[in-house]
Amino acid sequence: MSKTIRFNAFEMNCVGHQSPGLWTHPRDRSWQYKDLEYWTDLAKILERGFFDAVFIADVIGYYDVYKGSNYHALHQGVQIPVNDPLQLAAPIALATEHLGIGITASTSFEHPYTFARRLSTADHHTKGRVGWNIVTSYLESGARNVGEGGLRRHDNRYEVAGEYVEVLYKLLEGSWEDGAVLRDRERRIFIDPAKVHEIGHKGKYFEVPGYHLCEPSPQRTPVLFQAGASGAGKAFAAQNAECVFVSTPARSTLKQYVADIRRLAAEAGRDPAKVLVYALITIIVDETDAKAWAKFEEYKRHVSYDGALVLLSGWSGIDFGQYAPTDPVKAVETNAIISVVEHLAKGDKEWTIDELARWAGVGGLGPVFVGSPATVADQLQEWVEDTDVDGFNLAYALAHESFEDVVSLLVPELQRRGVYPTAYKPGTLREKLFGDGPLLPDNHPAAGFRDIEKFKAAAGAEGAAPVASPEPLAV
Numbered sequence: 001m002s003k004t005i006r007f008n009a010f011e012m013n014c015v016g017h018q019s020p021g022l023w024t025h026p027r028d029r030s031w032q033y034k035d036l037e038y039w040t041d042l043a044k045i046l047e048r049g050f051f052d053a054v055f056i057a058d059v060i061g062y063y064d065v066y067k068g069s070n071y072h073a074l075h076q077g078v079q080i081p082v083n084d085p086l087q088l089a090a091p092i093a094l095a096t097e098h099l100g101i102g103i104t105a106s107t108s109f110e111h112p113y114t115f116a117r118r119l120s121t122a123d124h125h126t127k128g129r130v131g132w133n134i135v136t137s138y139l140e141s142g143a144r145n146v147g148e149g150g151l152r153r154h155d156n157r158y159e160v161a162g163e164y165v166e167v168l169y170k171l172l173e174g175s176w177e178d179g180a181v182l183r184d185r186e187r188r189i190f191i192d193p194a195k196v197h198e199i200g201h202k203g204k205y206f207e208v209p210g211y212h213l214c215e216p217s218p219q220r221t222p223v224l225f226q227a228g229a230s231g232a233g234k235a236f237a238a239q240n241a242e243c244v245f246v247s248t249p250a251r252s253t254l255k256q257y258v259a260d261i262r263r264l265a266a267e268a269g270r271d272p273a274k275v276l277v278y279a280l281i282t283i284i285v286d287e288t289d290a291k292a293w294a295k296f297e298e299y300k301r302h303v304s305y306d307g308a309l310v311l312l313s314g315w316s317g318i319d320f321g322q323y324a325p326t327d328p329v330k331a332v333e334t335n336a337i338i339s340v341v342e343h344l345a346k347g348d349k350e351w352t353i354d355e356l357a358r359w360a361g362v363g364g365l366g367p368v369f370v371g372s373p374a375t376v377a378d379q380l381q382e383w384v385e386d387t388d389v390d391g392f393n394l395a396y397a398l399a400h401e402s403f404e405d406v407v408s409l410l411v412p413e414l415q416r417r418g419v420y421p422t423a424y425k426p427g428t429l430r431e432k433l434f435g436d437g438p439l440l441p442d443n444h445p446a447a448g449f450r451d452i453e454k455f456k457a458a459a460g461a462e463g464a465a466p467v468a469s470p471e472p473l474a475v
Contacts, residue, residue: 003384005419006391008102008278009046009403012057014082018282018364018395020307022299023077030399034081039088040095042400049407050421052433053100053131054092055225055245055278055393056085060109061142063314066306067321070141073314076307086118093126098424098432102131102225102243107164108157109137109146113208116171119222120214128218128428128438131243133225134236136161139314158232163203165240169445170199172221174452175212191215197452219438221446223429229257238264238275239445243433245393247280247365254279255387262388270443274434276390279383282363282397284370285410296362296370299397303361309353312360325354363395373413381419 015030016023023030032038046054062080064070073080089101103122105115122130136157137143180195201208226241228234229248237244238261246257262272284299286292309320329351351359362368369379383389396402414420425431428438440446449455 003388003390003419004421005380005384005414006276006278006421007049007051007406008053008055008100008391008393009042009051010055010057010280010393010395011042012079012082013085013088014079015077016307017057017079018311018360019299019303019362019397020076020078020311021304021361022302022397025299025302025398027401028398030396032399034083036091038399039092042403043092043095043099045400045403045407047096047099049403049411050424051099052391053102053429055102055131055133056088056104057133058082058085058104058106058135059139059142060106060137061139061145063139063310064141065317065319066310066313068319072306072310076304076310078304078307078310086122089122089130090125093129098129100129100131100223100429100432101126102133102223104133104135106135106137106142107161108148109142112164112167112206113171116168117213119168120172120212120217123217123219123222124214128222128430130219131223131225131429133227133245134161134165134240135227138317155232158228158236160205161236162239163205165446166203166449167199167201167206167208169221169449170201170452170455171208171212172216173440173446174449174455175199176214176216178216181215199449199452200456219428219430221440223433224440234260234264237261238268238270241275242430242440243276243278245278245280247393249359249365249367251367251383251387254383254389258388271441274441276433277388278391278393279387279389280364280366280395281392282366282368282395283376283402283406283410284368284397285373285376285405287372287409289371289375292371292375296368296397299362300358303358305357305361308357308361311364312356315365320353320357323353325352325357327353329353329356362397366393366395373409376410377413377417377419380414381417 011017013033015033017030022028029038043054059079059082062070063073063078066072072078086103086105089103092099092101119132175197177195180192182189182192196211198210199208223243224241225243225245226237227245228236229246244261246254248254248257258277261275261277265272265275284292284296286295313320369376380392394403394406411420415422425435430438
């Protein structure tokens with residue numbers, strides 16, 4: 001096999017994340033999510049295992065679709081309480097030297113101007129190891145609580161996201177030229193004002209006339225992650241994403257998804273090989289197959305049945321509490337994560353509600369690979385060869401035991417086979433992932449906004465009046 005297998009750790013600043021109820025296990029640490037030591041300990045484990053990044057999910061809102069209330073979400077601690085993910089970038093960066101930090105933030109609930117500053121700040125503090133997971137959000141409760149009255153329709157959320165990232169590209173790529181920051185002590189000039197530009201954005205959803213507040217960070221635009229799997233989501237990913245995350249229990253669905261993303265990226269003028277696709281899985285590994293299966297059975301005894309249905313109802317927008325456990329899962333039109341419904345209804349297996357809850361109780365909607373290091377390595381290689389996926393987002397069953405087991409047992413087996421990294425590449429996260437420079441490539445849509453004055457002139461916009469310099473600035 002020629003392709004190198006890549007790992008991210010799939011986490012969230014909450015209890016249990018994708019494995020509701022596992023916080024009751026005596027060895028689990030996820031209840032410590034609010035302590036910095038939880039995150040710095042995890043980061044050191046992942047860096048020892050040469051993970052690309054810790055991919056930190058997030059939601060704004062709470063899961064109140066199941067049985068029409070948030071009772072079971074609160075009762076079982078299902079992604080609530082949940083803390084802000086972006087504040088974890090700095091401590092993780094201080095505890096590590098190479099590990100990437102993928103931060104989820106929604107285009108639906110925060111203005112792009114203020115978010116651009118937070119994103120640049122994180123990229124500065126981590127010396128260019130940050131990625132942004134672009135999501136459009138799917139919880140009605142989140143929309144209600146930020147005063148929007150309700151969630152926009154699914155495809156309209158992607159229309160908003162398209163303009164949102166355009167604003168970000170203009171701010172991060174075009175507002176400050178290279179060389180704008182002089183730090184010239186003798187002439188007492190910190191910034192050359194002629195090299196800082198208003199972006200003059202006036203669109204359908206956002207109006208941002210002015211300058212970016214931050215000087216360019218190491219990557220300017222952090223590495224772009226995206227997890228959309230609907231038609232609109234895949235189109236958005238093909239245009240913008242460098243790393244794409246997909247969750248499906250079926251190998252056939254994954255294979256088709258990867259092929260679609262690569263085809264759409266090529267049609268958008270991008271190099272499809274430079275779009276990395278990571279699939280959600282959970283790995284339960286031990287010294288032997290028997291020990292691994294025994295561990296899996298032990299974990300399953302702690303699963304919360306209601307908690308699993310809370311997540312599934314929130315993700316899909318379908319109240320699974322209204323059905324009997326033996327009822328089949330059917331496609332229903334919703335305004336949440338459309339791909340969840342499509343993958344379950346059109347996959348390789350017909351699911352009952354009970355089967356789905358028990359499946360999703362450990363690791364969410366991805367498959368669970370169980371066995372010895374050799375057994376799991378065989379499975380991973382088979383999936384990579386069959387689907388052309390680039391790597392895997394690993395959900396944990398038990399924090400931090402699941403990741404420690406992968407690093408201590410599975411990674412050495414994959415390295416022995418020559419299909420897993422043995423060292424990090426130097427540089428920023430983008431350089432580590434792709435081996436090129438720290439900035440987005442010229443064939444990415446963001447590159448079109450680097451000369452912001454030229455873009456505004458071509459678009460027929462009125463450029464900002466140039467700022468007069470008190471004297472010629474020779475750089």
